[in-house]
Amino acid sequence: MSSPNGTPTKITQGSKTKGGIGESTLRPDGTLKVTGEFAYSSDMWHEDMLWGQILRSPVAHAEIVSIDTSEALALPGVYAVMTYDDLPTAVKNYGLEIQDTPVLAHGKVRHHGEPVAIVAADHPETARRAAAKIKVEYRELPVITDEASATAPDAILVHEGRDDHHVGHVPHPNIVHRQPIIRGDVQEASKKADFVIKGEYTFGMQDQAFLGPESGLAVPDEDGGVHLYIATQWLHSDLRQIAPVLGLPERKVRMTLSGVGGAFGGREDLSMQIHACLLALRTGKPVKIVYNRFESFFGHVHRHPAKLYYEHGATREGKLTHVKCRIVLDGGAYASASPAVVGNAASLGIGPYVVDDVEIEALALYTNNPPCGAMRGFGAVQACFAYEAQMDKLADAVGMDRVEFRQLNAMEQGTIMPTGQPVDSPAPVAELLRRVKAMPLPPEQQWLAAGEEADVRQLPGGLSNTTHGEGVVRGVGYAVGIKNVGFSEGFDDYSTAKVRMEVVGGEPVATVHTAMAEVGQGGVTVHAQIARTELGVAQVTIRPADTQVGSAGSTSASRQTYVTGGAVKNSCELVREKVLELGRRKFGSYHPAWATAELLLEGGKVVTDGGEVLADLVDVLEGESVEVEAEWRHRPTEPFDLRTGQGFGHVQYSFAAHRAVVEVDTELGLVKVIELACAQDVGKALNPLSVIGQIQGGTTQGLGVAVMEEIIVDPKTAKVRNPSFTDYLIPTILDTPTIPVDMLELADDHAPYGLRGVGEAPTLSSTPAVLAAIRNATGLELNRTPVRPEHLTGT
Amino acid sequence: MDFLRPASWEEALAAKAEHPTAVPIAGGTDVMVEINFDHRRPEYLLDLNRVGDLTEWEVGEDTVRLGASVPYTRIMEDLRGELPGLALASHTVASPQIRNRGGVGGNLGTASPAGDAHPALLAAGAEVEVESVRGSRLIPIDAFYTGVKRNALAADELIRAVHIKKADGPQQFSKVGTRNAMVIAVCAFGLALHPETRTVRTGIGSAAPTPVRAKTAEEFLNAALEEGGFWDNGKIITPSVAKQFADLCAAACNPIDDVRGTASYRRHAVGIMARRTLTWTWESYRGTAATTEGAA
Amino acid sequence: MRVNFTVNGRPQEADDVWEGESLLYVLRERLGLPGSKNACEQGECGSCTVRLDGVPVCSCLVAAGQVEGREVVTVEGLADYAKQRSCGHQAPEGHDSHTGEGTELSPVQQAFIDAGAVQCGFCTPGLLVAADEMLERNPNPSDADIREALSGNLCRCTGYEKIMDAVRLAAARQGEAV
Incomplete structure (x- = not known):
């Protein structure tokens, strides 16, 4: 059967084989x-192993005046204490793209929780007591926390003497990378606009919150090398960064993946890898390091918080005329994946829509806030939140149904991206919206379904018994998003x-x-x-x-x-x-x-x-x-032009649409998401059960950042205020609705079996759909996510 | 660190007398977090798990004597009739796993303004039974909270039980959190109608340095109910009375801005919860009154 | 200090236990039972859930010294525990758990695999212990009952939908078996 959107792939070899692709076979593990x-990385155990502990900076920005480790070393049971001065080679930094991250702080700390010293001892408590006995004298410096303080003419430079390949094209040394994209003539096109909508949006700092904490075991080898059992997202990338710091050839650093308790981008960067290896090589004993949850919040990068400024124009008939946008991402103290996140935010900045005239600017700052990098959705998430809010406002201005307005402007196969790249595989954006809208709506007032008494578990506030129906208003919202699949911009992937x-x-x-x-x-x-x-x-x-x-x-x-x-x-x-x-x-x-x-x-x-x-x-x-x-x-890609953003930057796109149904206690500002329906084109579902699991999981992470998840950083001190699961909240099973999934399988002929990467797209559209539903219920503008009760009650 | 394991209440008192800095641990739901995260290193941990009678309760004529370590799960399942407000509050405590371990004694010992039991205890009316080798005393709940995470216990005293007035009318409890389960209170509110004394009592959590009652609001409402003959005629409480009660409850707060919420939101939310819980309890009271009349 | 207690039907002794150690640490690092997981160590995620004298608790918040003389069931002993329950009697003593193919699983364990409720799996042990205990108390739970009973167990991968499916499946299979 053919459809205007595309066709599924035909498979001959192995089509009769049991347990092959397309079946929901069960996990081998x-x-x-x-x-x-x-065996997860934190479950590793070795005879005679020691425990490693990291001493971290209690302040965000300071000069290190002195470090005294003598008392720590004197503690019985302590085998090693190491600082910057103990690093074995001239390579003392690491990083995914820019090697700007010190293995241990030298002369300066640039963010709250930065590693300063490491300890190995016979028991975790001994190691903690020893770390507490290390005396570090800090001389605090002013903190850089936002665009204004970062780019002020006299701003302190977070990194002095930058020599990375981005420094030549950024307007200020406190900007990691900047990517403009210019296509068509916005000035001219805007004259055709009957409606112009401007908006300013804020996206909070989200944490991956994988459940398995950073951990691993480093075992010294007889040949002077080391064997690291580790939870990571990319063994060879870790290896490339670890070996030079240890002064070992890569063949002497053996790495085995242990069980990984979730990742979501948070394990792209190194955490305790080098520290464990250093201590193992220093002591000649196996060393295990396991972060607790508090430390985990400091031990990995987060999703970039962002400020997004958008201008959209549309004609009376509902056609988009132009988009201008500026996306400012806070990269925090170290580069991590910021440059690539910038590229994504820029190139996907207007969403899955046809617009010929665009001006986009995306950039990431260096600040003294926590370092930010990869998280599921990677730059496309922040943009989707903003452009989808804009699309609703435009639809309202034009006087069109919000879904129809999107469908009218939806991209399809053949559409030219702002980067000049044609979309050369199915892009069923309008169809996904149609499907998600066609799903039956959940029944009203489900809290009364079981009897006369309100079942508070079905209401905003849940078990906390805040409403029995009072103040509760339902809202429905829609959103759709576009995510690239695979590494882009010329990376040899x-x-x-x-x-x-x-x-x-x-x-x-x-x-x-x-x-x-x-x-x-x-x-x-x-x-x-x-x-x-x-x-x-x-x-x-x-x-x-x-x-x-x-x-x-x-x-x-x-x-x-x-x-x-x-x-x-x-x-x-x-x-x-x-x-x-x-x-x-x-x-x-x-x-x-x-x-x-x-x-x-x-x-x-x-x-x-x-x-x-x-x-x-x-x-x-x-x-x-x-x-x-x-x-x-996969097919090669190419970098975006640094002035115009033009280029064949992405290999594949992935699309998902959501419909959110929420119930809001409008008096208390509490939200219960009732249903989050998703339609996604997956190209070919190699394992439908797993694909649906990915879509539901991604959807839920999007829900989290819509209504509760945010790392709160004090703007005066750049210190993290909620590094725990008590105050950084992720959705429980009572916060998570039913998530019906409608899966399309339209082949991408460039990809194996026609498949399309699925993990991230649902994380994009879930958040703006929930926000749209809350706006629908409350009539509030809500230009920030996560939305908190204060925002819904005006208090 | 030393781990003291008294096998009886007397041994526990003796240990506490000998080591006044010893930190009692029962459910462990506060203390162990502090130990796991290296926020606290007490010289002595005093385990109360082996003191069996702390997990028992007795239902008397007017009060329930609730052992300090009776788990919240037992309160919400077995004492809903006698202690409806505390049962509702217990149901909002953290998670099922925590409710299986934690008890009211821990909430009182920690005396965090965010403890879920406090508003229910304040509203119901309660006395805390504390004891040391020097003897036993009952501390009225209104005098128990003395400051942020401080209470009226002497260094050598342990909390043995709480004597809570059995409900003589409807009680309610509400708590605002930014998640639908397993959440610490942004603020909380407890309300109890006491038809026998024709009074209303309240309790506010997480909206002042200590758990507090909204006494002005109570006085206002007591007078308004009396004046309008509401206790007898069972009429619907007029919206203006409910609103003024709610405003006075909000005014009783002295909250702060923190990561969980702003001060102004807390005041606002306490007002909303006061109005709603008053409506729920009063509707319930009217319903009961009507049934009783009908039966008579 | 020394702590003696029973784990999955077997007497266990842990020596040189630091007084601040949790039951979770003793299970994982001293008794070679790392099935109970260390996701938050603050009672906010449920991944370390074990049964202490039959009651589900967060083992990270139980001080090691508090389990002296008591009985603990962990995910490693869940299959045996469920089997003994369905046989209606207490087996004389537990035996070591086995790995891989041919392992006899409890109904709730099998349902988690079949329904796709396991992704990274870090939350799985705690969820299994909690879900098994709920089904013991409430063999025919409503969806709201399941959500309430599992509201102390965080999962970051699945969005909980497949976990709901798994518990429904286990309940249904349990119903058929009776």
């Missing part, structure tokens, strides 16, 4: 995870997969080995499915991820199924060719089809595309094994 035996096929116990078995970080997303499930599909076997072994195999890139940017999945598919295809070659050598003379027919591997056999069995794989592989390790990359 499921049993271990439900029995408590899955490849993955490696090693696939082996052999006979084990009388059965053909495929073994897949990659360095992909399984962080919960289910990549391991999908790799096995791909191997079954491509190799026609039932048994697939997934080897633990480590650095004994080539890089699989990062588990981020919704890229793993696309890129490492693509690499597994590619290696499987190469193995298949070798297996068939082997078969031809052994049995080719017995049947002409070996030479003439299209051959498939199905059900453990070599068959023709007509279904005729030529040989058992067991016989083909007897006494042999076939192995391939190969890199695979």
Whole structure:
């Protein structure tokens, strides 16, 4: 069946194989995870191991006058105390793109919670007591906390003597990176506008709040190297940053992925990796470090808070004329992923709409606030919150239905992005909105469904018993978003997969080995499915991820199924060719089809595309094994022009739309989200159960930042005020509504199996949909997220 | 740090007398957080888990004597009839796991203005039974909270039980948090009707340095109810009376701005909760009164 | 100090316990039972939920010294615990849990796998202990009952929908089995 939006992919090889792609096979690690035996990084244990502890700065910006570690060292049970002066080589900084982050502070601290010294001791309490005995004298400096203080002519420079590749094009050294995008003629186009809407929006600082705290175990090796068992999103990126600081060649730093308790971008940067290795090498003993939740809030970067300034124009007929916007992201004290976040915010800044005349500017600041970097949605989230609020205001001004207004301006395949890049695969934006709107609305007043007494669990405030229906008003809101998939802007975004096929116990078995970080997303499930599909076997072994195999890139940017999945598919295809070659050598003379027919591997056999069995794989592989390790990359992208933002920057886009239904206690300003329906094009669902899980999880993180999640930083001191799960709140099961999902599968012909990365798009549109629903219920403008009771009650 | 494990109440009192700095630990839901996060390193931890009678309660003629460690789960499940306000408050405490461990003694010992039990205890009327080797005494709940996280306990005293007046009329409890479960109060409000004495009592949490009653509001409402013959005629409380009561409750607050909420929001929210809980309790009272009349 | 208690039916002894240690730490670091998870250590996430004398509690907030002489069930012992419950008698003693294929799981554990309720899995052990205990008390929970019973267990991956599915599935299977 064809549709105006696109068509699904046809698959021949392996289409009959049980447990292949398209099926909701179950997680290979499921049993271990439900029995408590899955080994997460914080579960690592070693005979004679020591515990590491980090001493962090209690202030945001200060010169370090002196550090005295003598008392700490004298404490019984303490094996090592290290500061900047103890670092073994000339490489003392690390960073994803810009190496601006000190392993341990030197001369200066730039944010609250920056690591200053590390301790190894025989018990975590001994290590804590020792850290407390380290005397650090600080001379406090004024703090830079926003655009005004960062770019003032006499502003203190957060980083003096910058020599990174962005410093040449930024207007001020306290700006990490700036990306303008200019297309068409906004001045001219704005003359066609019958309505112009300007808005200023604020996005709060969100935390990934993965549940498994930063942790790992470093074990010294006999050859002077170290073996690190770690929870991360990208083993090889960690390795590239760790080895030089330790003064070791990369081959002497062995890394094995341990169980990862969620990531969401928060494990792209290093946390305790180098510290644990340093202490292990110094003491000659295994060292384990586990952050507690308090420390975790300081131990990883957060989502950039942002100020967004938008101007949209539309004609009386409802057509967008132009967009001007300025997106100011607070990158905090270190660069982390800020440059790439800027690129995303700029290039996706107007959303999934057709606008020919645009002027966009996005930039990230250096400040003394907590460092910000990757989090699910990566720059596209903040923009979506703002442009979707603008779209509602425009629709109202034009006098159109808000969904119809979006559909009228929706991009489709062939639309040219502000970067000049054409969208060259399905972009069913209008269709997603139609689908989400067509879903039945949840019934009214569900709190009375069970009887006469109000069930407070169904009401805003929940168990806190704040209303029995008084003041409660329902609202409905819509939003749609666009996210890029994979690493962009010319990054060499490849993955490696090693696939082996052999006979084990009388059965053909495929073994897949990659360095992909399984962080919960289910990549391991999908790799096995791909191997079954491509190799026609039932048994697939997934080897633990480590650095004994080539890089699989990062588990981020919704890229793993696309890129490492693509690499597994590619290696499987190469193995298949070798297996068939082997078969031809052994049995080719017995049947002409070996030479003439299209051959498939199905059900453990070599068959023709007509279904005729030529040989058992067991016989083909007897006494042999076939192995391939190969890199695979998606189409190359190119950087955005630094003045105009033009360029083929992204490899794929992902789209999701949401409808939020909320009930607001308008007197107390409390919100209950009743339903968050989502429609998303996933290209091809390799594992529908996992895809829906991704969509529901992403949706919920978007809900969190709509109504409760925010790291609060004191603007006077740049200190974090709520680093705990008591005061940084994430949604509970009573805050989370039903999330019906309507999944479209329109193939992207450039991608393996036509698939589309799914993890991030739902995080984008969820937040603005909830905000729109709250605005609908209250009539308030609400230009900030998260929205708090104060904002809803005007108090 | 030393861990003291008294096997009986007498041993616990003796230990506290010997080590007045010892920190009592029962449910552990406050103390252990402070220890895990290195916010506190007491010289002695005094475990009360082995003192069995702390988890027991007795329902007397007029009061319930509630052991300090009776878990919130038991209060909300087993004492809804006798202590409806405290049962409602107990249901808002943190999570099921915490409610299985924590008890009113912990709330009182910590004396945080955000403790969920306080407004219900203030509204119901209660006395705290404290004891030391020197003897036992009852501290009226109104005199118990002496400052931010400070209470009227002497260094050698332990909280044994709370004597709470059995409900003689409807009681309600509301708490504002920015999440629908497992949340610390931004502010909270408890209200109890006492038809026997024809009085209304209130309790406010998290909106002043200590838990407080809105006494002016109570006095106003007591007078208004008396004057209008409301206790007898069971009429609907006029909106203007409810509004003035709510305003006076809001005025009884002395809140601060913090990460959980602003002072002005807290005042506003206490007013709304005061009006709603008054409406709920009064509707319930009228309903009961009507039923009683009908039966007579 | 020394602490003696029973874990999953087996007597255990922990030595040289620092007085400030939590039950969670003792289970994870001294007894080789890391199934109970250390996500927040402040009673705000439920990932360390165990049963203490049958009652679900956050093991991070129980001081190690408080469990002297008491009985603890962790996720590692959940399958046996559920089995004994369904057999209606107490087995004489627990045995070591097993790994991987062929492991006998409790109904709620199996349902979590089948329904896709496990992603990163860090919240899973706590949720399983809490959900199993709820189904023991309330074999036919409404959705609101499930949400209330699990409101002390945070999950960051799933958006809870598949967890709801899993508990409904476990309840349904339990109903069929009776």
